Amino acid sequence: xxxxxxxxxxxxxxxxxxxxxxxxxxxxxxxxxxxxxxxxxxxxxxxxxxxxxxxxxxxxxxxxxxxxxxxxxxxxxxxxxxxxxxxxxxxxxxxxxxxxxxxxxxxxxxxxxxxxxxxxxxxxxxxxxxxxxxxxxxxxxxxxxxxxxxxxxxxxxxxxxxxxxxxxxxxxxxxxxxxxxxxxxxxxxxxxxxxxxxxxxxxxxxxxxxxxxxxxxxxxxxxxxxxxxxxxxxxxxxxxxxxxxxxxxxxxxxxxxxxxxxxxxxxxxxxxxxxxxxxxxxxxxxxxxxxxxxxxxxxxxxxxxxxxxxxxxxxxxxxxxxxxxxxxxxxxxxxxxxxxxxxxxxxxxxxxxxxxxxxxxxxxxxxxxxxxxxxxxxxxxxxx
Numbered sequence: 001x002x003x004x005x006x007x008x009x010x011x012x013x014x015x016x017x018x019x020x021x022x023x024x025x026x027x028x029x030x031x032x033x034x035x036x037x038x039x040x041x042x043x044x045x046x047x048x049x050x051x052x053x054x055x056x057x058x059x060x061x062x063x064x065x066x067x068x069x070x071x072x073x074x075x076x077x078x079x080x081x082x083x084x085x086x087x088x089x090x091x092x093x094x095x096x097x098x099x100x101x102x103x104x105x106x107x108x109x110x111x112x113x114x115x116x117x118x119x120x121x122x123x124x125x126x127x128x129x130x131x132x133x134x135x136x137x138x139x140x141x142x143x144x145x146x147x148x149x150x151x152x153x154x155x156x157x158x159x160x161x162x163x164x165x166x167x168x169x170x171x172x173x174x175x176x177x178x179x180x181x182x183x184x185x186x187x188x189x190x191x192x193x194x195x196x197x198x199x200x201x202x203x204x205x206x207x208x209x210x211x212x213x214x215x216x217x218x219x220x221x222x223x224x225x226x227x228x229x230x231x232x233x234x235x236x237x238x239x240x241x242x243x244x245x246x247x248x249x250x251x252x253x254x255x256x257x258x259x260x261x262x263x264x265x266x267x268x269x270x271x272x273x274x275x276x277x278x279x280x281x282x283x284x285x286x287x288x289x290x291x292x293x294x295x296x297x298x299x300x301x302x303x304x305x306x307x308x309x310x311x312x313x314x315x316x317x318x319x320x321x322x323x324x325x326x327x328x329x330x331x332x333x334x335x336x337x338x339x340x341x342x343x344x345x346x347x348x349x350x351x352x353x354x355x356x357x358x359x360x361x362x363x364x365x366x367x368x369x370x371x372x373x374x375x376x377x378x379x380x381x382x383x384x
Contacts (some may be wrong), residue, residue: 145254
């Protein structure tokens with residue numbers, strides 16, 4: 001099976017590489033560092049050994065004098081080990097540590113030594129369409145998402161179900177992140193309805209039958225496990241009264257559709273619309289994570305209800321992006337973008353939709369969403 005070339009650029013110095021399980025961290029590092037000294041905390045025997053004696057890392061590194069690269073997989077399982085890593089970096093110049101993890105929660109909660117800037121903090125996201133090239137299928141991505149673990153899977157739906165169960169059992173239950181796994185499971189189903197929507201914690205708590213503080217803690221768990229994120233309102237030089245709520249996204253369209261229950265009262269187009277918006281969002285996040293210059297990702301919504309799905313702002317420009325789960329676009333569909341352009345005339349406005357035509361409606365360029373995703377690459381503008 002041919003290895004997919006990722007857009008992630010390997011730094012020349014020590015670095016953390018965080019990303020949800022299944023995004024290909026291990027595959028990526030092994031393809032670049034075939035001779036690295038590898039310490040894998042997913043192996044129970046290795047984990048027990050280092051939990052009992054974190055200083056064993058000194059002995060291991062010194063016993064492999066020829067190794068210039070040390071990989072510690074799932075480093076968050078032993079936060080205390082980072083003090084040893086720090087000491088070794090200081091002591092042995094030229095030694096590179098690569099510290100991978102599927103969660104930053106334990107590291108943040110424990111106040112662990114994050115190497116005081118001696119290691120970069122990097123992220124690995126699900127595939128981007130441009131990484132897959134001719135293998136990218138828009139319809140497959142919209143239904144099953146872009147997780148590398150699904151590549152060439154015969155039954156992606158079953159794999160996604162197992163993936164969600166794995167997180168519930170291994171990351172949530174075994175790590176003791178919550179005492180009540182039933183409440184958390186109910187929360188996961190409820191929060192899926194907020195994907196691509198304004199986050200209302202009080203409503204979620206009411207629907208789950210749990211306290212608001214518990215919901216806030218559950219949201220923190222999802223974000224610490226890198227399974228979800230929030231984007232704020234774009235308010236730079238605001239000329240209108242804007243809302244203050246953030247928008248919520250699960251990190252992958254396939255994970256969203258696996259968690260989101262679907263019954264006879266659910267409209268297929270509503271679920272597909274949320275999945276489409278999330279698919280665009282995860283591409284924008286990956287584009288930003290892999291680009292050398294950082295941009296802010298946000299959305300824009302006035303108190304009167306005028307909303308633009310995404311605002312991308314930074315060194316390469318200002319873009320307003322609206323996503324429509326429609327095959328035909330009409331002039332009235334561009335009204336929110338035109339309103340944004342009234343306040344920000346220097347912005348570029350894009351409408352991404354399910355059709356095949358390229359249209360220019362006033363100052364809004366309408367683009368097939370599939371084409372937009374396939375051309376999006378780090379260190380380039382949103383639309384060249």
